[in-house]
Amino acid sequence: MELSPQHGQESSDKAIVAEHLCKVFNVTKGILRRTKTQVVAVKDVSFEVNYGELFGLVGPNGAGKTTTIKLLTTMLIPTSGNATVLGFDIQKDVTKIRERIGIVLGGERGLYTRVSAIDNLRYFADLYGVPVNIRDKRIKELLQFMGLWDRARDRVETYSKGMKQRLHLARGLIHDPQLIFMDEPTIGLDPEIAKETRNMIKELVEKGKTVLLTTHYMFEADELCKRVAIIRNGEIVALDTPSGLKKYVMDASVVEVEGFGITEKEVARFREVPEVLAVSADLSENKQVLKIQTPKGSEIISEVHEILKNSRIYDIKIKEPTLEDAYLRLVEGSVK
Ligand SMILES: Nc1ncnc2c1ncn2[C@@H]1O[C@H](COP(=O)(O)OP(=O)(O)OP(=O)(O)O)[C@@H](O)[C@H]1O
């Protein structure tokens, strides 16, 4: 597929520069909607993305990922702060930015399912002003790249989830944007298709595109991203390469307890232990797993026995922290 190189004629040497971005939503509550409150969705967010970089924004539900993307893609106006995208101001150069960026959303938003993939892409190509003489050639190339050419004339409603997601990617690329924003591009996909989508994203970056993506999954950011910003309650709490982020937690070990009959109350008691930095628990299955991050390492085992004296313990392992553990600790806010 022919894609133009990402580096534009634009003045900035950074693809994205976000400076102290804030977004506050005014919301009304109550039956009569008379109670007014404010939701601070994004609070003083600053970061930069280089050309050709795959940059990840990772955080839990409601952290402010989508709001950040909406601000950068000119779909929302910041309450304060500002940003440039491809060297253009998000408040003053709305059209210039929109012409040059691609947006890929997860799920089924934004496709016309009653018509074919080709008709969808023609519609969006016309919307973006792609010249007619290159339009159909580009549509064919994109659909070939996405492995959809064989089905290009079928109605989109007959496509599998993965095919729809690939069409989403094609849609986001139809005007050959330099920079692509992807909001949870693998959400709702089964593991195989999610992997396929990640490979597509990697290929785009190999071809010189710049990508900013959001995800809930640290392993996804680890696999794809050169640098990752972890966002929590609207604030960036860490920004580094995946291996850099891991170093944040190297001062602790992870004590992994496998057991049965462990309750939420007991998990909460671990959180109160002063040397415990983070605790995660999967209490759903027959074999429950509790992960305790602590610099005490094996010294905490006596406390484990004490707190879990009414539960069954099958196994206790001391492990090195993984990136997932780093994320947990950063999101729980206990990195000191
Ligand atoms: N239009 C809106 N009006 C009021 N509050 C909003 C609006 N959009 C987002 N919010 C709030 O702002 C906060 C951040 O939301 P946002 O959608 O950016 O989070 P997110 O990180 O994308 O979450 P998710 O992982 O669930 O997609 C949340 O508390 C959300 O409820």
Ligand SMILES: [Mg+2]
């Ligand atoms: Mg979101």
